[in-house]
Amino acid sequence: MEKPLTQHINLQQPLSLKEYEAKGGYSAVRKALKMTPQEVQKMVQESNLKGRGGAGFNTGMKWSFVPMGENAPHPKYLVANADEMEPGTFKDRLLLEGHPHQLIEGMIVAAYAIQADISYVFLRWAYKKAAALIRKSIAEAYEAGYLGNDILGSGWSLQMHLHTGVGRYMCGEETALLNALEGKRATPRAKPPFPQISGLFGKPTIVNNVETFCCIPHIVNNGADWFKGLSKSEDAGTKIYGVSGKVNRPGAWELPMGVTVRELIEEHAGGMKNGYKIRGILPGGASTDFLTVDHLDVKMDFKSVAAAGSRMGTGTMIVMDDATCPVGFVHNLQHFFAQESCGWCTPCREGLPWVERILLSIEKGEGRTEDLELLQMHAQFLGPGNTFCALAPGAMEPLQSALKYFRDDFERHIHQKGCPY
Amino acid sequence: MLSESEIHAIDHEVSLVPHKKAAVIEALKVVQQHHGWVSDEKLEEVAAYLDMSPAEVDSVATFYNLIFRKPVGRHVILLCDSISCYVMGYKKLYEALHEHLHIKFGETTPDGRFTLLPNACLGCCDHAPALMVGEDLYRDVQVQDLENILAQYK
Numbered sequence: 315m316e317k318p319l320t321q322h323i324n325l326q327q328p329l330s331l332k333e334y335e336a337k338g339g340y341s342a343v344r345k346a347l348k349m350t351p352q353e354v355q356k357m358v359q360e361s362n363l364k365g366r367g368g369a370g371f372n373t374g375m376k377w378s379f380v381p382m383g384e385n386a387p388h389p390k391y392l393v394a395n396a397d398e399m400e401p402g403t404f405k406d407r408l409l410l411e412g413h414p415h416q417l418i419e420g421m422i423v424a425a426y427a428i429q430a431d432i433s434y435v436f437l438r439w440a441y442k443k444a445a446a447l448i449r450k451s452i453a454e455a456y457e458a459g460y461l462g463n464d465i466l467g468s469g470w471s472l473q474m475h476l477h478t479g480v481g482r483y484m485c486g487e488e489t490a491l492l493n494a495l496e497g498k499r500a501t502p503r504a505k506p507p508f509p510q511i512s513g514l515f516g517k518p519t520i521v522n523n524v525e526t527f528c529c530i531p532h533i534v535n536n537g538a539d540w541f542k543g544l545s546k547s548e549d550a551g552t553k554i555y556g557v558s559g560k561v562n563r564p565g566a567w568e569l570p571m572g573v574t575v576r577e578l579i580e581e582h583a584g585g586m587k588n589g590y591k592i593r594g595i596l597p598g599g600a601s602t603d604f605l606t607v608d609h610l611d612v613k614m615d616f617k618s619v620a621a622a623g624s625r626m627g628t629g630t631m632i633v634m635d636d637a638t639c640p641v642g643f644v645h646n647l648q649h650f651f652a653q654e655s656c657g658w659c660t661p662c663r664e665g666l667p668w669v670e671r672i673l674l675s676i677e678k679g680e681g682r683t684e685d686l687e688l689l690q691m692h693a694q695f696l697g698p699g700n701t702f703c704a705l706a707p708g709a710m711e712p713l714q715s716a717l718k719y720f721r722d723d724f725e726r727h728i729h730q731k732g733c734p735y
Numbered sequence: 736m737l738s739e740s741e742i743h744a745i746d747h748e749v750s751l752v753p754h755k756k757a758a759v760i761e762a763l764k765v766v767q768q769h770h771g772w773v774s775d776e777k778l779e780e781v782a783a784y785l786d787m788s789p790a791e792v793d794s795v796a797t798f799y800n801l802i803f804r805k806p807v808g809r810h811v812i813l814l815c816d817s818i819s820c821y822v823m824g825y826k827k828l829y830e831a832l833h834e835h836l837h838i839k840f841g842e843t844t845p846d847g848r849f850t851l852l853p854n855a856c857l858g859c860c861d862h863a864p865a866l867m868v869g870e871d872l873y874r875d876v877q878v879q880d881l882e883n884i885l886a887q888y889k
Binding site: 398400406439440475483494495496498500515556557565566596635638643647649650653654 | 763854
């Protein structure tokens with residue numbers, strides 16, 4: 315089984331530029347520079363690579379909206395979203411700490427495809443080890459002539475900077491991230507215009523997730539068909555999946571797109587710890603709907619998880635065991651979302667704290683039967699179409715599915731006037 | 736007054752962006768690196784230096800949870816309180832820290848040694864529960880580990 319993204323991962327001593335070159339590293343930059351930018355875009359589009367940050371949009375298609383040619387506005391920007399903060403998600407940390415040059419190579423190829431001039435790695439504050447490694451790797455890439463002016467004699471130039479954030483989940487939303495890079499509050503922007511047309515400082519900008527960029531060198535080296543062939547499903551490539559919670563071997567693994575939930579939990583994560591059973595699963599981070607033991611044979615790809623009523627999201631799942639109170643679990647999630655709401659639009663700013671307080675009162679045994687209807691109502695009011703960005707709708711996904719699958723638990727709290735766990 | 740080294744560092748950040756205002760977060764980071772936190776006085780100086788109003792700078796400063804607008808201890812403990820650490824028992828760590836240091840979330844020990852803050856997902860979900868002290872990350876933390884961890888920070 316091929317594992318292109320993680321074959322060179324080394325968490326103790328990641329490859330230096332020279333070591334990576336010896337293993338074929340940066341050959342994708344050399345190859346891409348011999349192609350036209352449009353050819354690179356087309357190749358990535360045909361590979362059917364979908365964004366690994368959670369939204370799952372075709373990456374090459376996303377790039378294709380950037381104005382190209384002599385009359386295109388400059389500077390154009392390219393940003394790696396390394397602000398990994400979705401609760402339960404730890405896949406980009408692995409790529410950043412284990413093989414930083416793969417990200418940089420992918421960013422250079424992507425920047426060439428859209429003819430960007432300036433690029434940023436937007437890294438969350440907490441990833442200290444990654445920051446040091448990326449800083450060192452960018453310096454090595456400049457020294458080797460893969461960054462800077464007239465890259466490998468192509469006439470094309472690219473600068474790259476590391477930007478470390480100062481907190482807030484909202485920075486992971488791509489337009490909020492751009493506001494943060496401009497030194498503003500990280501609130502989302504209205505779309506359209508989309509960042510491809512008017513992004514950072516009003517210029518054409520592409521923002522992609524770390525894992526997405528890490529796929530790019532392999533697609534350019536091996537072709538679109540090879541990338542599609544890595545997968546077990548309609549969605550192409552491999553995926554970094556993860557499992558956390560009370561399992562025997564929590565971790566992250568690169569596997570063909572489309573492995574089942576069961577395979578991830580039972581084989582890779584070693585099954586549940588002794589004495590615990592699976593109660594629910596958030597398949598792709600905090601802002602995805604619960605799946606249950608009835609969904610263990612669902613394939614982990616964008617389409618199959620959607621058909622099961624949830625989203626693949628980041629592909630890093632959180633397992634809720636039978637000794638963990640679902641009400642307390644969902645309260646923890648809503649506490650996070652209420653705290654991280656940027657306050658820009660009313661349903662999210664006002665609604666999430668109400669949801670959090672209602673859940674807390676139920677957990678403490680002070681809930682009323684009608685509170686469940688109130689929660690259900692919020693799940694609709696804060697759902698898709700009523701807010702500026704996806705934060706509140708994402709927050710409602712685990713809430714609405716918890717009300718569906720674990721309603722008995724909510725009712726027991728109310729009737730027994732306390733938490734039975 | 737902003738010190739020479741603060742101004743030097745802020746000027747460098749300003750040189751990397753198309754207009755001065757865009758460097759405000761970096762400027763606040765510079766001030767915090769020098770003083771541990773951002774006081775009203777320093778915030779006003781940053782505002783004057785970047786041709787912004789103090790209110791505009793404060794709107795940015797208060798948005799980001801790792802820009803400190805109150806004094807903090809010499810070492811800031813960030814305890815992850817997100818979902819995987821919740822499942823794996825971060826609350827036991829909180830209770831033990833509270834018992835040991837006699838402070839709650841948001842508080843600083845009277846000797847100015849530690850500030851205890853909750854933090855959203857640290858991205859160590861496969862090694863939960865996790866916490867950071869200053870810039871150091873600790874994973875798979877058990878209550879009995881805490882004393883040795885804290886002893887390293889004077």
